[in-house]
Amino acid sequence: MTSSITNAQTDGSRLSEGEQRAGTLVLQGISKVYASKKGDFRAVDDTNLTIRPGIFVTLLGPSGCGKTTTLRMIAGFERPTEGDILLDGKSILDISADKRPMSMVFQSYALFPHLTVRGNVEFGLKLKRMGKQARRTKVDGVLSMMGIEQYAERYPDQLSGGQQQRVALARALVMEPKIILFDEPLSNLDAKLRVKMRSEIRDLQRRLGLTAIFVTHDQSEALTMSDVIVVMSAGKVEQVGTPWGIYHRPVNKFVASFLGTGNFIPGVVEEVLNQGQNDCKAAVQYLPPAALYRLKTELGTMEVSGVPGFVPGDRIEVVVRAENLLVGPGSEGEGVKIPGTVVSSAFDGEVVHYQVRTQAGELTGSAPGADVPVPAGTDLSCVVESRALWAVPDQGGSQSK
Amino acid sequence: MTPVSVPAKSRHKRSRRPRESASVWVILACVLAVLVLILGIPVIRLLTAALGATGRAAMAGAFANHGETFVHSIVLGLLVGVCGTILGFVCAYVQTFVKMPGKKVVHWLTLLPTISPPFAAATAIITLFGKRGMVTNGLFGMEVNIYGLPGLVMVLTMTFTPVAYLNIKGMFENLDPATFEAASSLGASEFQTLVKVTIPMVLPSMLSSFLVLFVEGIADLANPLVIGGDYRVLASQIYFAVAGSGDVAGAAGVALVLLVPALTVFFIQKYWANKKSVVTVTGKPTGSLKPVGSKAVLIPMLSFNFLWILLVAMVYLTLLVGGFVKILGVDNAFTWDHFTFVRSLGADAIGTTLMLTLIAAPLAALLALAIGWLVVRHLPRFGRLLDLWGMLGVAIPGTVLGLGFALAYSSSTVLFDYEILPPLAGGLAVGGGAIAIIMVFVARGDPTGQQAFISALQQINPQVEEAATSLGASPLTVVRKVTLPLMSSALVTAITYGITKSMTTITAIIFITTPETKVMTSQILDEVDAGRFGNAFAYSSLLIVLVLVVLGIANALLRQLNHSTRSIS
Numbered sequence: 001m002t003s004s005i006t007n008a009q010t011d012g013s014r015l016s017e018g019e020q021r022a023g024t025l026v027l028q029g030i031s032k033v034y035a036s037k038k039g040d041f042r043a044v045d046d047t048n049l050t051i052r053p054g055i056f057v058t059l060l061g062p063s064g065c066g067k068t069t070t071l072r073m074i075a076g077f078e079r080p081t082e083g084d085i086l087l088d089g090k091s092i093l094d095i096s097a098d099k100r101p102m103s104m105v106f107q108s109y110a111l112f113p114h115l116t117v118r119g120n121v122e123f124g125l126k127l128k129r130m131g132k133q134a135r136r137t138k139v140d141g142v143l144s145m146m147g148i149e150q151y152a153e154r155y156p157d158q159l160s161g162g163q164q165q166r167v168a169l170a171r172a173l174v175m176e177p178k179i180i181l182f183d184e185p186l187s188n189l190d191a192k193l194r195v196k197m198r199s200e201i202r203d204l205q206r207r208l209g210l211t212a213i214f215v216t217h218d219q220s221e222a223l224t225m226s227d228v229i230v231v232m233s234a235g236k237v238e239q240v241g242t243p244w245g246i247y248h249r250p251v252n253k254f255v256a257s258f259l260g261t262g263n264f265i266p267g268v269v270e271e272v273l274n275q276g277q278n279d280c281k282a283a284v285q286y287l288p289p290a291a292l293y294r295l296k297t298e299l300g301t302m303e304v305s306g307v308p309g310f311v312p313g314d315r316i317e318v319v320v321r322a323e324n325l326l327v328g329p330g331s332e333g334e335g336v337k338i339p340g341t342v343v344s345s346a347f348d349g350e351v352v353h354y355q356v357r358t359q360a361g362e363l364t365g366s367a368p369g370a371d372v373p374v375p376a377g378t379d380l381s382c383v384v385e386s387r388a389l390w391a392v393p394d395q396g397g398s399q400s401k
Numbered sequence: 402m403t404p405v406s407v408p409a410k411s412r413h414k415r416s417r418r419p420r421e422s423a424s425v426w427v428i429l430a431c432v433l434a435v436l437v438l439i440l441g442i443p444v445i446r447l448l449t450a451a452l453g454a455t456g457r458a459a460m461a462g463a464f465a466n467h468g469e470t471f472v473h474s475i476v477l478g479l480l481v482g483v484c485g486t487i488l489g490f491v492c493a494y495v496q497t498f499v500k501m502p503g504k505k506v507v508h509w510l511t512l513l514p515t516i517s518p519p520f521a522a523a524t525a526i527i528t529l530f531g532k533r534g535m536v537t538n539g540l541f542g543m544e545v546n547i548y549g550l551p552g553l554v555m556v557l558t559m560t561f562t563p564v565a566y567l568n569i570k571g572m573f574e575n576l577d578p579a580t581f582e583a584a585s586s587l588g589a590s591e592f593q594t595l596v597k598v599t600i601p602m603v604l605p606s607m608l609s610s611f612l613v614l615f616v617e618g619i620a621d622l623a624n625p626l627v628i629g630g631d632y633r634v635l636a637s638q639i640y641f642a643v644a645g646s647g648d649v650a651g652a653a654g655v656a657l658v659l660l661v662p663a664l665t666v667f668f669i670q671k672y673w674a675n676k677k678s679v680v681t682v683t684g685k686p687t688g689s690l691k692p693v694g695s696k697a698v699l700i701p702m703l704s705f706n707f708l709w710i711l712l713v714a715m716v717y718l719t720l721l722v723g724g725f726v727k728i729l730g731v732d733n734a735f736t737w738d739h740f741t742f743v744r745s746l747g748a749d750a751i752g753t754t755l756m757l758t759l760i761a762a763p764l765a766a767l768l769a770l771a772i773g774w775l776v777v778r779h780l781p782r783f784g785r786l787l788d789l790w791g792m793l794g795v796a797i798p799g800t801v802l803g804l805g806f807a808l809a810y811s812s813s814t815v816l817f818d819y820e821i822l823p824p825l826a827g828g829l830a831v832g833g834g835a836i837a838i839i840m841v842f843v844a845r846g847d848p849t850g851q852q853a854f855i856s857a858l859q860q861i862n863p864q865v866e867e868a869a870t871s872l873g874a875s876p877l878t879v880v881r882k883v884t885l886p887l888m889s890s891a892l893v894t895a896i897t898y899g900i901t902k903s904m905t906t907i908t909a910i911i912f913i914t915t916p917e918t919k920v921m922t923s924q925i926l927d928e929v930d931a932g933r934f935g936n937a938f939a940y941s942s943l944l945i946v947l948v949l950v951v952l953g954i955a956n957a958l959l960r961q962l963n964h965s966t967r968s969i970s
């Protein structure tokens with residue numbers, strides 16, 4: 001029922017079945033310990049992960065949780081204190097960063113300020129001693145693919161942020177790496193451009209069949225771009241799964257609260273209706289199994305799916321996402337109806353966000369943007385869509401240890 | 402979490418330190434070898450000699466007469482430190498905060514002493530302010546004794562004010578202009594701003610300037626020889642021990658007495674005073690400084706600065722004119738005699754000096770680059786030690802270092818009964834002693850470049866270098882193709898210092914110059930000693946012009962090399 005089972009067991013099964021294609025990257029219990037005066041600090045703690053070729057993996061987590069450190073260990077800029085990194089089953093720890101078949105795109109872009117756009121992009125090819133003609137063709141190809149051919153002779157400081165970003169991407173792509181690494185590459189762009197670049201990067205990755213490892217703290221970036229999301233916190237992997245799986249079947253309160261806006265309503269398990277299967281197929285798709293419980297909560301007794309493994313009497317928390325707590329007269333959805341009083345509202349175009357006081361305390365809910373917002377103080381009814389509820393252990397992550 | 406698939410053995414395998422590639426170790430080995438040669442063996446030889454019986458006796462001698470010599474040195478250092486720091490502050494303040502015509506000229510005049518041989522100013526000051534001085538006697542009819550402490554303070558202050566000036570000016574330029582706007586919007590007048598905001602903010606760099614000048618002041622040898630008179634300081638005592646009685650061990654004892662305060666103050670400066678910086682660290686300073694207009698500030702600052710520049714200008718004008726007249730102030734008839742003499746005397750020395758400089762300056766820059774690169778990028782802990790070791794090149798007073806070289810390399814270097822190095826210093830050595838001189842030049846030229854490279858490297862976003870690595874560049878390729886082009890200004894600093902130090906230094910090589918290897922500065926000193934000031938003036942002017950020419954060519958070449966280099970955005 002925990003992340004370690006999810007990913008470690010699947011690792012195990014996949015390794016033993018030998019079904020990985022060339023280019024599989026395996027992180028085997030890697031840790032990074034930084035020694036400091038106040039004792040050792042584990043920036044990355046015993047991380048296991050198998051990354052199949054051709055997929056887009058995102059490391060997602062709050063700032064400081066060790067995403068960059070993990071990425072830099074993969075790239076070869078840091079050496080793991082413990083553990084091993086395998087590419088195609090062979091350790092790459094002793095291969096220096098410049099020899100690993102990977103390119104990295106940096107948050108700051110890290111363009112060479114003394115070289116033109118062309119100089120930047122052909123830098124790596126020159127080191128490979130590629131012929132002048134071939135190099136030119138190749139660079140031109142990549143530049144036009146990125147739509148920056150007209151800037152080829154400019155210097156980085158003569159480009160906008162978005163253009164610099166494309167140069168950084170072109171510089172990494174031209175090397176035709178097996179694996180391309182991104183460290184928050186979009187965080188310096190404005191909101192519109194960021195959304196545009198998401199789909200561009202994703203398209204390129206699919207088209208070129210690259211393995212991409214992408215680091216971000218932005219959940220919507222992770223959800224929209226990834227095949228697989230790895231949620232991290234304080235150096236540890238909390239959960240590995242598809243965007244849908246991570247969002248709708250979080251293994252613990254941390255994951256549930258990091259993605260989306262959630263309310264947590266405490267409850268007690270009354271009856272286990274379905275144990276949930278841990279079938280191998282689901283595991284390969286990184287889709288966590290779901291059990292079905294009858295729970296007693298402040299919203300009443302209800303049937304809710306959740307993390308498998310609870311027994312009657314266990315304390316749990318039910319995740320109610322804001323989009324599943326429908327506020328207002330028009331809300332007639334499937335679910336539990338509860339009365340509430342509007343505390344505040346905020347209109348956001350597509351939706352109206354509400355704070356409502358209910359029998360289960362103050363909750364965050366929403367209504368379609370087309371509904372006229374209800375003023376604070378109004379009493380109205382809310383609907384909790386029970387289909388979308390999910391039960392996680394009471395204390396965030398405590399049962400996973 | 403218990404990952405099922407991972408065997409316990411591999412999980413707990415402790416990895417070694419991050420592996421540095423072979424080139425890092427090779428370069429480290431080279432750097433260490435060079436440092437041992439230029440700053441290891443000489444220092445150890447000096448210490449062993451100083452701690453021997455003769456050395457210890459001489460050490461006690463340095464404190465004879467109630468420690469007169471020692472006290473003289475300290476007093477001199479303090480006065481030079483105070484005067485130079487105040488003047489440096491005034492000059493830097495005027496450059497930064499005052500709008501006036503001819504500011505650039507003032508700037509270059511302030512810096513002029515850095516590229517002239519150290520005792521050129523002393524000679525000119527004697528001509529101007531001595532017993533028969535053109536100003537004191539000719540203009541005011543006084544008989545002043547400039548020899549001794551007053552002359553020394555004057556000339557050493559002139560020599561080392563540029564150091565304080567550059568240091569404080571750099572600090573001013575890093576201050577956030579908004580600070581001054583904030584002060585004035587809170588109701589402070591410009592005078593109050595000066596006293597309550599400006600001075601406190603640059604106090605750390607003034608303190609560090611003071612300490613640097615103190616060290617320079619107690620370490621200088623050439624000026625005490627020329628203008629010191631009866632005011633005996635430790636540096637001149639070392640010189641007289643060797644030159645007068647050939648008592649090298651005794652000289653080493655005195656050298657140790659000089660070395661201890663010099664090193665102490667130097668490292669206080671480097672590791673403590675320099676840290677106390679109030680320069681804005683977050684974000685780039687925005688806006689630009691508004692010129693100060695208040696008379697209460699401008700009048701004292703400008704008049705102080707004007708008097709100083711007048712003095713500098715007079716000194717260097719004396720130098721220039723003095724080379725073209727028979728005896729300046731006595732017989733002012735035009736003559737080519739001095740230059741003719743210098744041409745015949747210096748025929749060899751000019752070529753030799755240039756050759757030694759052209760070998761030493763690039764080597765010093767290379768050493769500085771290698772140390773900087775190791776310190777910042779590869780060996781963060783051990784690197785500090787390396788940095789410190791390299792800095793000894795200036796922290797050790799020139800006289801002391803030179804003595805160390807004389808002690809270490811006049812005979813062959815022997816390790817376990819094997820001769821590992823032939824004699825390097827002295828007339829009988831390989832290359833007529835040129836090798837030892839080059840080594841001294843490298844030792845003296847390295848530290849400034851080293852500091853420049855270290856701070857330049859710290860400013861380069863390491864991700865830019867990692868990007869190159871990620872594209873397949875080996876560590877050396879990264880340096881060649883990315884790091885070095887981004888540090889061109891540090892490279893210029895390193896080469897410039899290497900050249901000026903090599904061409905104008907005298908103190909550090911005074912014990913190892915030989916008749917076979919003639920150096921311009923030592924020939925000038927001989928002329929001064931013999932009282933042939935006209936020749937010394939001509940020779941000094943020639944040297945200054947030569948330094949400027951070499952610097953000009955070197956800068957042009959560097960710019961050529963890096964013509965595509967652009968500023969870091």
Ligand SMILES: Nc1ncnc2c1ncn2[C@@H]1O[C@H](COP(=O)(O)OP(=O)(O)O)[C@@H](O)[C@H]1O
Pocket residue numbers: 034041043061062063064065066067068069070
């Ligand atoms: N070189 C280092 N020395 C000491 N601590 C470090 C070092 N690099 C990173 N850390 C620490 O490790 C933790 C994880 O850092 P990082 O991987 O950069 O986080 P993220 O990218 O997830 O924001 C942080 O708490 C950071 O302070």
Ligand SMILES: [Mg+2]
Pocket residue numbers: 064067068069
């Ligand atoms: Mg990060």
